[in-house]
Amino acid sequence: MYRGQSGMWAWLLHRVAGLGVLLFLLVHIVDISLLGFGPNVYNEGISLFGTTIVRIISLALIAAVLYHAFNGIRIMLVDFVPWCVRYQRAMFWGVLVVTIICFLPMGYFVVAPIFGINPGNMASGM
Amino acid sequence: MRFSTGYGARPAGGSGLETFSWYFMRMSAIGLFFLAILHLIFNHVTTDVSCTSYQLIAVRYANPYWRVYDWLLLTLALLHGMNGLRVVIDDYVRSQAWRVRIESTLALITLAFFMIGTVTLITFQPVAGNLGLHCLK
Numbered sequence: 563m564y565r566g567q568s569g570m571w572a573w574l575l576h577r578v579a580g581l582g583v584l585l586f587l588l589v590h591i592v593d594i595s596l597l598g599f600g601p602n603v604y605n606e607g608i609s610l611f612g613t614t615i616v617r618i619i620s621l622a623l624i625a626a627v628l629y630h631a632f633n634g635i636r637i638m639l640v641d642f643v644p645w646c647v648r649y650q651r652a653m654f655w656g657v658l659v660v661t662i663i664c665f666l667p668m669g670y671f672v673v674a675p676i677f678g679i680n681p682g683n684m685a686s687g688m
Numbered sequence: 689m690r691f692s693t694g695y696g697a698r699p700a701g702g703s704g705l706e707t708f709s710w711y712f713m714r715m716s717a718i719g720l721f722f723l724a725i726l727h728l729i730f731n732h733v734t735t736d737v738s739c740t741s742y743q744l745i746a747v748r749y750a751n752p753y754w755r756v757y758d759w760l761l762l763t764l765a766l767l768h769g770m771n772g773l774r775v776v777i778d779d780y781v782r783s784q785a786w787r788v789r790i791e792s793t794l795a796l797i798t799l800a801f802f803m804i805g806t807v808t809l810i811t812f813q814p815v816a817g818n819l820g821l822h823c824l825k
Contacts, residue, residue, distance in 0.1 A: 591766075612824060
């Protein structure tokens, strides 16, 4: 096992998160295409997303998207703003912190309904 | 395609496809940052996922700009993701012949999913009559 430092883990996590999101995307394109089969078929498919186990799995998806996005910004800064390279390690910890901070409220909204808590977004539609 | 960085030197890799791919990942990422995160917020935070029903979609897609938004997200995410997968394959598949076979298949899969998504977005018209519940379960 290569004893890389935080940079190696940043890269690995970025890659794993990206592949995970891509895999979800392919499934997602198919499940949305169910719209073509009318409300009964589509709603049947969508109701899966409201189940407890899928809500928990979607936490992983949200974390993956957020981490991949914020680490991606770190990568772009290192690529395009020369003096940022010096701070790449610090930026990685910043990425983790920001990911967690953004994840917590989103995770709350996803998980609260499992416990019967209505976080206030059930009646609205946009 | 070359972008001026203002630092003078040309990208060391030259003006090939790989260099374009490198820039594309970063340019598409900028768009995706907003498109994807807002997409998550609209479908999990401002509205609970159990309320993203056929009826909700019918209301949303009455406004064509929602379709444009989703189509942009579809296109950029698919290309960004599949290009990323191509890079991963380049890293791990040693044989040139196998890389060609696998990545050609990847291109076809990309095209297929792009077509499915585009057709869904363009052709969706809510059925007449009962659209089902606003919130499911």
